[in-house]
Amino acid sequence: MPLQQWRSLERKALAHLIQRWRTGFVHQALFPPICILCGSRGDGLDLCAGCRADLPWNKTACPRCGKALSIATLCDSCQQHSPFYDRIVTAFVYQAPVDHLLRTLKFHDRLAHARLLGELLAGCLATRADPLPEMVIPMPLHHTRLRARGYSQAMELARPLARRLGLPIVSGVCHRVRATTAQTSLDMRARRDNVRGAFAVTGRDRIVGRRVAIVDDVVTTGQTVNELARVLCQAGAREVEVWAVARTPQ
Numbered sequence: 600m601p602l603q604q605w606r607s608l609e610r611k612a613l614a615h616l617i618q619r620w621r622t623g624f625v626h627q628a629l630f631p632p633i634c635i636l637c638g639s640r641g642d643g644l645d646l647c648a649g650c651r652a653d654l655p656w657n658k659t660a661c662p663r664c665g666k667a668l669s670i671a672t673l674c675d676s677c678q679q680h681s682p683f684y685d686r687i688v689t690a691f692v693y694q695a696p697v698d699h700l701l702r703t704l705k706f707h708d709r710l711a712h713a714r715l716l717g718e719l720l721a722g723c724l725a726t727r728a729d730p731l732p733e734m735v736i737p738m739p740l741h742h743t744r745l746r747a748r749g750y751s752q753a754m755e756l757a758r759p760l761a762r763r764l765g766l767p768i769v770s771g772v773c774h775r776v777r778a779t780t781a782q783t784s785l786d787m788r789a790r791r792d793n794v795r796g797a798f799a800v801t802g803r804d805r806i807v808g809r810r811v812a813i814v815d816d817v818v819t820t821g822q823t824v825n826e827l828a829r830v831l832c833q834a835g836a837r838e839v840e841v842w843a844v845a846r847t848p849q
């Protein structure tokens with residue numbers, strides 16, 4: 600390519616960067632972040648430093664299933680049965696106000712909550728020493744539920760998370776082929792049976808030999824993510840992690 604053409608391209612790229620910076624600066628000045636919990640000025644996000652510190656962070660948990668414990672050690676359940684996923688990482692214990700933020704995201708279209716919670720979860724993952732997986736896969740919704748809701752909360756959470764971590768979102772490689780009953784109404788055994796065969800992988804070539812992270816809003820017993828992890832491993836994924844905003848206390 601001639602030198603002049605290179606210079607023209609460089610000038611365009613620089614102008615584009617300056618434009619993005621100015622737009623971001625103006626947007627920040629006109630619409631400063633406001634804490635969605637108390638209405639004070641946000642600290643970079645839509646959350647103030649005080650409310651951020653008070654959130655129910657899942658600080659010590661089982662390194663495998665993410666269950667909140669008083670010390671970070673393999674829990675009894677993981678010692679007895681190895682799940683198909685390699686680990687579950689969650690930012691919070693499913694308690695106030697995170698439970699409310701997730702419920703209103705899921706059932707009342709509060710998509711701004713996904714941006715905030717996705718950023719907070721990304722913050723927990725960005726500092727870790729281990730290499731990150733190669734892609735994120737939002738937990739698939741059954742098409743009837745997707746049609747009724749109009750959006751997938753897992754996809755909404757995956758967007759800011761993937762952007763911050765510089766990972767691609769890979770959707771459409773696995774599907775929920777069976778609408779399942781809400782897990783909360785079932786006991787442990789019934790939960791496992793309820794999700795058995797709920798997922799199918801159609802994009803096998805994109806995950807064979809790859810390290811993937813499933814993104815979900817909340818993990819309760821882990822049966823649903825474990826079933827998806829089983830199907831992904833069966834299709835050839837090398838490692839499956841689960842990243843969720845919160846885990847219910849057990």
Ligand SMILES: [Zn+2]
Pocket residue numbers: 634635636637638639646647648649650651
């Ligand atoms: Zn606040």
Ligand SMILES: [Zn+2]
Pocket residue numbers: 661662663664665666673674675676677678
């Ligand atoms: Zn465990």
